[in-house]
Amino acid sequence: MNILILGSGGRESAFAWKIAQSAHCEKLFIAPGNAGTTQYGTNVNIKVTDFEGIKALVLKEDINLVLVGPEEPLVKGVHDFFLADEQLKNIPVVGPQQEGAQLEGSKDFSKQFMEKHNIPTAAYKTFTKDTLQDGLTYLATAGLPVVLKADGLAAGKGVLICLTLEEAQTELTAMLADAKFGEASSRVVVEQFLTGIELSVFVMTDGNSYKILPEAKDYKRIGEGDTGLNTGGMGSISPVPFADAAYMKKVEDRVIIPTIEGLKKDGVPYKGFIFIGLMNSNGEPWVIEYNCRMGDPETESVMRRIDSDFVDLLSGVAEGNLNEKEIIISPKTAATVVMVAGGYPGEYLKNKVITGTENVRDSIVFHAGTAMNGNDVITTGGRVLAITTVQDDIFSALQQATADASRIYYDGMYFRKDIGFDLL
Structure with a gap:
């Protein structure tokens, strides 16, 4: 085809x-x-x-x-x-x-959906410009820290964690009254802050049956030790050691099945991926968010662990017979290290020539923000390349991906050398 x-x-x-x-x-x-x-x-x-x-x-x-x-x-x-x-x-x-894409397109829609179908998630309330005063009053009673989420798509920038009441009230006003994130923050979800370790779970569904893909953990902060500004993702690891069979059974029973069944009950047709952003809090799964597509850079790690025919799975989604398809998942560990442009996630350098990709030894170089300029490959985006390897264990995978990233050069290049250290 x-x-x-x-x-x-x-x-x-x-x-x-x-x-x-x-x-x-x-x-x-x-x-x-x-x-x-x-x-x-x-x-x-x-x-x-x-x-x-x-x-x-x-x-x-x-x-x-x-x-x-x-x-x-x-x-x-x-x-x-x-x-x-x-x-x-x-x-x-x-x-x-x-309609189904509203799971990601509207934070308020997804929170209402979770509440309706008893899917574990943080307590929340939604406010608009007209109810800003109510929102400011609510913040005074909410526990700190508190999370503010722009309702619509804000290119990954619409989520703020506020540590003080003053900061929360200032930011809520900026989002609703001053349209800090444009139309995306015409509604704002104010949410309880959850503590724990984040995990990305991916499901393919044809609207009736589903397949669970390999789970992954991604790393959002620009700096080593998870410090500095949030990015689109600096690397990922799959599998995730704490997501053992017992934990994933909880995820399936409490989150995945109620999500698929909830969509069916609500008459929402859904053929595609559901990305479930989870918080593992004391061994219990809580949903932070849904996305209506696969994650990035998690996909780079996940695809390397699927040993069966991916087109066969896609056909199963398309034809409504996903339950008849086979998914084979490698027991090995995939690690992805993302190489970014100098200055990212702020104003970043562009049009820098990339060299050395041919020196990579045991990884695949997945391109992200790149383009051809004559015979040269140049940088065009903030996240430039994703270096992904598969090895027998997590330490070897991290070591190999990091070593291979070091073999590539462009002016201003940067990558984290501690992806997955928290899992070792």
Whole structure:
């Protein structure tokens, strides 16, 4: 079959790498892709939200399946666009329709969904500009620290952890009255702060049955020792030692099954991935958030641990027979180290020539923020490359990924050398 991946990051590079290995894949297209995805398929310079451009490509190249990488086209309704179009309606899209994508697109929607279906999550209240005064009063009674979340998509920047009442009230006012995050913070969820260790759990579903993919842990802070500003993710590890069979049974029974059943009960069609961001608090799973797509950089680690045919699983989602498909997961450890641009996550350097990727010994280099400039591969994004290896144990995997990252050079490059140290 001919397959189209929408997206341009490390997640889409990992998808492309895995899909290209499948005997079911005849031709692979990535829109828009990056400098690294060209080794797995054909890049097409179309934005992920250019639905008419995507339609033209799908018809021209006789695409049989579309895999949506990032959340924005899903929240904007790319799946609904296909279903409403006479020429596209029979071409399967892996990724939920707009209603299901609200699990990520609206924090308030997802919290209400969890509350309704008894899924363990932190206590919360939602406020708007009109109820700002109520929000300020509520903060005075809420325990500290407290979490403020912009309701809509804010490019990963809409979550604030406030340590003092003054900070919380100032930030809530900035979000609601001054539109700190634009339309995304026209509603703000004020949430109880949970303590523990975070974990990312990934589920594929055809709307009825589901498969649990390898879990992962990602590292958001720019600095070693989990210090400094939040980023899109500086690395990831899979499997996660504390997520043993007993813990994952709790996750399945208390979170995954109620989520799939809740969507069905609410009449919300859902074909695609559900990314469940969990907090492991004293051995108990609490849901921090849902995402309607796979995580990045977790996908880079997760894809390397799936030993079965990924296209077969995607077909199961598309055709509604996922329960008949086999998933084989490697017992080995995958480690991903993300190399970022100088200055990231603030104003960062661009257009720097990347050298040394051919010196990497036992890892795969997944491209993220890269492009071709003549014969040179150059940096274009904040997160530039994801170096991923698979080894027998966590220490060897971390050592190898870090060593291989050190073999690559571009001006201003930076990566954390302590990814996964907390798990050793």
